[in-house]
Amino acid sequence: MEFEKISITARKIIVAIDFGTTYSGVAWAETQRPDRRVAITSWPVSRTIREGESSDKVPSKLRYNGSNIEWGFSIPVTAPQDQIIEWFKLDLDPSLRGMGDAVTQNAARGGRNVDKLVTDYISALGDHLMYTLREKLGDGVVASTALEFIVTVPAIWSDLAKDKTKQACQRAPGLSATKSPIHLISEPEAAAIYALHGLDPHGLKIGDSFVICDAGGGTVDLISYTITNLRPILEVQEATPGTGALCGSTYLNMRFAKFLRAKLGKEDGFDDEVMAEAMDRFEKTVKRQFTMHAPPDETYTIPVGGLANNRELGISRGRYALKAADLQVIFEPVVQEVIQLVKDQISASAVPIRAVLLVGGFGASNYLKERIRNSVDRKIQIMQPPNAWLAVVQGAVMKGLAQSAPEKLTMVKVQNRKARKHYGTEWRTRFDEKIHRHIGDKKHWCGLDGCWKVYTMEWFIKKGDSVSENEPFFTSFVWTGPVNQGRIRKVKMDIYGDRTPRQAPIARDENVSVLCHVEADVSHIPENQLQRRKGLDGQWYYELNCKIEAVYLSASTQYTLLFNNQRYNSVTAEYV
Incomplete structure (x- = not known):
């Protein structure tokens, strides 16, 4: 396949990290030479027994030896088994309870939590990556070329576990020193891009x-x-x-x-x-x-x-x-x-x-x-497919190349994905005896509109719906607050998920859980731009007509607040 040349200013090094439960892989490519995807096969080794270790992947293992952190093949073969920490990736997702805890709660952890373990391991990978790039491309090229990271995560993981992986990468000195963007892609999607291309x-x-x-x-x-x-x-x-x-x-x-x-x-x-x-x-x-x-x-x-x-x-x-x-x-x-x-x-x-x-x-x-x-x-x-072990990391590089220059470097494109659960938020709505009879005991009086209201679910995506990166989902809502309680500084919203196979319920119950808290800072919007309305109870209320835009990517979601036709990317999403 012929690739058109990319302008020098857009030149990047795309790095994929496949952080696995037992083994991890790293591969990279330059946008100038996208057909040359290079997997790292040479890894640091312990000074005790091993001469040198050549392998497509490196063990996802850690050992804290005094002030030294040993990882992968650099852990000596003679190291006592009870000092080696492995399979710690599984602890990132407590919602998949089963074996993660039992396996990794060993003495070697020394009270370190999973976030620290992942950060330390990814940092070691990052240091070795930078060493390898400088050796292969030269210090000058590495110093002057932008890097972009694609990190793979299991698709079955919770949003929290995926977010924790990204945060560990952002904290890892080996990666954060480059100040490069970090994107997530689901492991099976990365594998599909590679396997279908072949x-x-x-x-x-x-x-x-x-x-x-x-x-x-x-x-x-x-x-x-x-x-x-x-x-x-x-x-x-x-x-x-x-x-x-x-x-x-x-x-x-x-x-x-x-x-x-x-x-x-x-x-x-x-x-x-x-x-x-x-x-x-x-x-x-x-x-x-x-x-x-x-x-x-x-x-x-x-x-x-x-x-x-x-x-x-x-x-x-x-x-x-x-x-x-x-x-x-x-x-x-x-x-x-x-x-x-x-x-x-x-x-x-x-x-x-x-x-x-x-x-x-x-x-x-x-x-x-x-x-x-x-x-x-x-x-x-x-x-x-051949090289099945490297399918995930190779596909992640291909995805990163495609993101950096969609017109020129896309080889396999995933157009639409199917939502794995219902996504929605909870709003107050006017109480209707016919619809809301089963939650009638939760109704409350609204002074602004002078009527009974009740909290119900507003589902913006249903399980099985097609979701596309090119078509965001919008949720319109009105944010209100009594003027006498001071100006509105933050607009907050909770995003809920329901993973059960049932039809999306009208109201929240024990099977509907919070996925993340979304918060937008509106304190910089001038006071006179905040609409007000006098309630039926005679009080004045702020009334902000807003929209939240959600873009569902391969393994993450981006939220943006729209207010008065302006976009506020100051939205923070804290996963639960």
């Missing part, structure tokens, strides 16, 4: 639909897309609201660790070091090699140095023979959950699904692919 263009037709299953370390995220245009660029839209769960390959590791401890934990010499080496072999080799066609008695070698020979247990010469039948028991519950998600996504789609594209580290599993193949309609192709 599909054979001759086999694609307008109207074809695909499920993208992004199976990573902690989360499994699914979205279905329908092709709406093939030329000049591939355009797609979401076919059904995305779904997902915590059932990534981290759970396989946990099940394997539990299995090994139960099997060999009482043997002399079984310690943290043996466990760490066994986990390493399981993670890098066994998990990836295991297929459905392995005979039950086929064995996989797990190093257990220092354990005495024991034929009955299957230990010989420091190696443990793990049977395929045992592996199947470890894999099945996790794989079953992913299969159910895929089947649900297929049946929720209003259009026939042509293929399932598996991406992400777990998505590269042969066993997972074969099990899905056997569980869904034979007409549906199950595909594993």
Whole structure:
């Protein structure tokens, strides 16, 4: 694909950070050479044992060693297991309670909260990124070129968890020193941009639909897309609201660790070091090699140095023979959950699904692919795009390039997304016995209009609605306040969400929760521009006719206040 040259003034370096539960990746590209997307593959290592570490990704692990922060491959192989903090990403979203707490509440945290852990880790990534850019491009180019960051987040996360990720990036000295904009993109959408771009263009037709299953370390995220245009660029839209769960390959590791401890934990010499080496072999080799066609008695070698020979247990010469039948028991519950998600996504789609594209580290599993193949309609192709492990970070770079020069650098465009929940706000409305009978006990008297009023929901997006970055949603409202209580300085609004599959309710109940507090500063608007109206109770009231504009992006929302035909970008959104 030919790219037109971009003017030198618009030149940027687009950096994507895929901060994962078990591994993280960083890739970048210059807007001048958008076809050259470079993934970082060389990482800092510990000075103890490792010579040098070349890998497409780096472990998402931390160790606080005195005043030093060790991360990724720089944590010594000999470091005690109880000093290593991992899987802490999952603690960013407390709404997905389950395992996040249990896994990461270990002594190594030393009372540090998840925000600090993420900030420290992202900062280390950022420092290494800057070192790599200076080495590859030269100090002069890096110093004189604007940077822009695209950070990936699971689509199933709450708005709060996504916002916390962005804030951690903004706090991280490794990134904040560059004063560069930071954008969020959902992981499955990034993966889709990469995977759909790589599909054979001759086999694609307008109207074809695909499920993208992004199976990573902690989360499994699914979205279905329908092709709406093939030329000049591939355009797609979401076919059904995305779904997902915590059932990534981290759970396989946990099940394997539990299995090994139960099997060999009482043997002399079984310690943290043996466990760490066994986990390493399981993670890098066994998990990836295991297929459905392995005979039950086929064995996989797990190093257990220092354990005495024991034929009955299957230990010989420091190696443990793990049977395929045992592996199947470890894999099945996790794989079953992913299969159910895929089947649900297929049946929720209003259009026939042509293929399932598996991406992400777990998505590269042969066993997972074969099990899905056997569980869904034979007409549906199950595909594993090449470099599935890097799909998210590569797609995020492509998205960043497209944002920096939409006309020239867009390769795959997501036109519309499907809302995953009802979004709305709560306003006072005139009490109507026919409609509001069930909330009649909550009515109250309004002096301004001289009538009974009640709080009801104003839903501006319903679950399943198409939302587009190019078409903002507007909510008109009137903000009132008695003049004798002083001038209005802030206009506040709470945005609510309802994630249940029901129809949007008339009034707020226990299933409707606050997503964020939106606040606009109007203290700089001259007093004489604030409209007033005399109430039926004889008092004077301020009455401001406002609008809130909401733009729903891939993984975040932008709010703007409109008042007297002017835009006030001074809106702050605090997520709950």
